[in-house]
Amino acid sequence: MARSAKSPASRKTPSSLDGLTFHPVDTSRWKDFERFFETPGAPKYCWCMAWRTHGTEARDFSSADRKAAMRSRVKDGVPVGILGYLDGEPVAWCSIAPRPTYRNNLGGPTVDGEKPERVWSLACFFVPRALRGQGMTPRLITAAVAHARKHGATVVEAYPVDAESPSYRFMGFVPVFTSAGFEEVGRAGSRRHVMRLSLR
Template sequence: MEIKVCKLITDLLDDWLYFFDNVAFEDNRGWCGCYCMCYHWTQQLAKERAWDCDKKCAPLNRAKAIDFIQTGRMQGYLAYSDGKVVGWCNSNEKKAYDNVNFNFAEEIPDNGEKIKSVVCFAIAPENRGKGIATALLKYVCEDARNDGFEYVEAYPFEHDENAAYHGPTALFENNGFILCNRIEGCRVVRRKL
């Protein structure tokens, strides 16, 4: 399988939307409303009930995601195969994530380092286990290095490897990440660039 990774830009918004509308959760409709918004939930979004991932929250999360992508607040990378999106990685400067329930920047303060966080992967069900998350992670690290980041940081779950949307621990270990902390049931792993 040939995989091409592209940084999400507004010109690729329709591809991103098609992936989240039709592909990413076709095997788990309970998550069909996430639109990768949970790491951007603020007190205001919580009041608007955007914190869930099911169908009833989909319209609000979708609209907010469009706005956040168009303004650069949500960033990440799309993986393509045969011209179709087969994967997504939500990755941005660590300080860009302001989830009031799980704020990585506050819970694991940096020491002035420039850190890029990897918070989520979504891989098309029929393409899981084919190296897409690895390709995305490698691209994130290379792009972060080119953009002057000192570290890439990620948050795989401590115990539940079946909830792999943070990425499984082995993915990070196999790509040069080391354990540096633990929070809220997650490992905190970093790769120095």
């Protein structure tokens, strides 16, 4: 599945996203995920482990450690998220997985009778600069919700911020989730809004 190291996002001019497809990251997609996260500007310092580290993982955790931890999760079959593809190349990322696979302080309410593993958390996005402003995030949300539903989720939860927020911007902005049908149910910390979409 490996191709050239340069993502199409770095060479495309703004255009339609027709042909965009989405696939969950599993062992067959690891090389794509690795290559995408190692392109210039991608969050290879994090490897989308910011909300996943716990215990000893959270102490002195280097980029290489985070990559190894993510790879271990993928190898073990733990859901971690989806990649968006154009022309067969990965061009966007969305972290979507059962809430118990993240740290407890991610946020979200405890609801009587609700099975925690059926609540899936949409925790972050990464879209290269060349493809921003073209409606990629709403498409990622739609694909993430479909992926969660397919795997038994009854709720998708997100933790976006206001547009002027100085931090957590990688978690998305409130209006795009409102437009996707999510409803605010509370706050997580001082900046993050907890928003939910029922799939029942």
